[in-house]
Amino acid sequence: MSASEQLASFLARIRGGDLGAIPVVVGIVVIWTVFQLLNPLFLSSENLSNLTMQCAAIGTIALGVVLVLLLGEIDLSVGSVSGLAAAVLAVSFMQLQWPLVLAILAAMAIGCLVGLLYGYLFTRFGLPSFVITLAGLLGFLGLQLWVLGETGSIAFPFDAWIVQFAQQMFLPAWASYVAAVLAVAAFAFSLLRRARRRAAANLVSQGYLEIGVRSAVLLAFLLVAAWYLNLYRGVGVMFLLFLALVVAINFALTRTRWGRAVYAVGGSVEAARRAGIRVDRIYLSVFAMCSTLAAVGGILAAARLGSATQSSGTGDVNLNAIAAAVIGGTSLFGGRGSAFSALIGIVVIQSISSGLTLLNLDSSVQFMVTGVVLVLAVIVDSISRRTRAATGRA
Structure with missing residues (x-):
């Protein structure tokens, strides 16, 4: 295909509503330009290095959210699951004196079991994912508080490998x-x-x-x-791990039969079922992967902070993870998006947070700005979906 033919094909996709990552990339350029003009320290190597490290934990959680959104479902409990995983890691490693590797595996296993439970309730009883995961948000937050006990906070020693990994490597x-x-x-x-x-x-x-x-x-x-x-x-090695997870999930989605099945189920459940896809297994696997990635994100967040507390996974963790997936270009309607949506989306959110912090603005401004960006992302998704439907590309 010649260069002119490629350009024509690209323009045709744009006219057809297939905008891809163009809107969010333009958004990143605008955000970085504005903050750099307001504070020259924003694009300094020090700030960008810290920004990448801040992206890793919530970005990993957002990666799992992308998978669920591709099916046209939602997981509202990723923050609580991440906090529970952090609590399990802290208790097993610090109080029960388990080897660190075993404690990490136990925390990840908890996340996987949570996802399998969601998948079972969804496929067996037909409960909406919104209701299941909303109940999980409350229930697993309570379980996190119970696991941590009366102290409510368990610190890791600074020389622990996992803390060094998240802070110094x-x-x-x-x-x-x-x-x-x-x-x-x-x-x-x-x-x-x-x-x-x-x-x-x-x-x-x-x-x-x-x-x-x-x-x-x-x-x-x-x-x-x-x-x-x-x-x-x-x-940062922790950021490199996040990038490796993004590449691995992208490979699974684009180069495996399982990945093609995920997009097929997200596009049309009935059509996927008639094509011979085991739809229930896809739901089970995706919910399990989402909660497992939430657990990994919780482990990284706890290591970055150096402790697991009652506030682990709470606050804006849940909302930022979901917002990152949507802002990055994953459709709320299912069937469209990629693993790189988590990477791009979390860069947008952390850029806003970092820029407003440098400007000494209140966190309330960050919430409002992030909310506006999220609404704009959904509007772009809705408009592109209508355009594809009008041109027969839906």
């Missing part, structure tokens, strides 16, 4: 550049492999020139980003 400069090169090599290999498969099936595929240009642009971006972050402390 950064890649050496050379390792960040190597990681960037390896990531682009994997990206280019994936595109080449897909292009060859499509060409072998006599389908339209990307040309080698386009693949080379895209890979070169991505490599330049990653190298510049790594260089700039290395001016301060570098690329």
